[in-house]
Amino acid sequence: MTTATESFAQEDELHPAPTLQPDAVIPLRVVGVAHGILFLAAGPKYRELLKQTAVEPATPLLVDGRRHGMLIRMDASRDEPLLVLQMDPRATFRNGAYQARLRLPMQRSATKPYAVDSVEPAPRARHAAPH
Numbered sequence: 001m002t003t004a005t006e007s008f009a010q011e012d013e014l015h016p017a018p019t020l021q022p023d024a025v026i027p028l029r030v031v032g033v034a035h036g037i038l039f040l041a042a043g044p045k046y047r048e049l050l051k052q053t054a055v056e057p058a059t060p061l062l063v064d065g066r067r068h069g070m071l072i073r074m075d076a077s078r079d080e081p082l083l084v085l086q087m088d089p090r091a092t093f094r095n096g097a098y099q100a101r102l103r104l105p106m107q108r109s110a111t112k113p114y115a116v117d118s119v120e121p122a123p124r125a126r127h128a129a130p131h
Contacts, residue, residue, distance in 0.1 A: 027122060038096045053115060
C-alpha cells in the first residue's frame with residue numbers, strides 16, 4: 001500500500017515540471033491607456049508561451065519596486081497577445097517598453113505550466129548615449 005506522499009512523488013516523476021529560464025521575461029509595448037487601464041502587447045512569437053501562462057490573483061504592475069496596479073486579464077488568442085492592467089489611481093502612467101516576468105505557478109493544481117510573476121517597465125539600455 002502506498003501513502004499519499006508516495007503517490008505524489010510517483011506522479012511528479014511521471015510528469016516532470018517544465019523548465020523555466022531564470023529571469024524569463026517577455027517584452028511588451030504600450031498599445032493604449034484609458035481611464036486607468038493600461039493595454040500592453042507582446043510580439044507574435046510569444047503567443048504560444050503566453051497561451052501556457054496563467055494570470056494568478058493580484059499579479060502586480062511594479063514601478064521602481066512599488067505596486068502601481070495589477071494585471072487583470074491576458075488574451076493570448078490574438079495575433080499580438082494582449083495584457084490588460086488596472087493602474088492604481090495615484091500612479092503616473094509611464095510610456096515606454098514594459099516586460100512580463102514569468103515564474104512557475106504557485107498552485108500545485110495549476111492547469112498551466114507558467115504564471116506571470118509581475119509586469120514592470122523594461123530596463124533602459126545601459127549603452128545608450130546620455131542626452
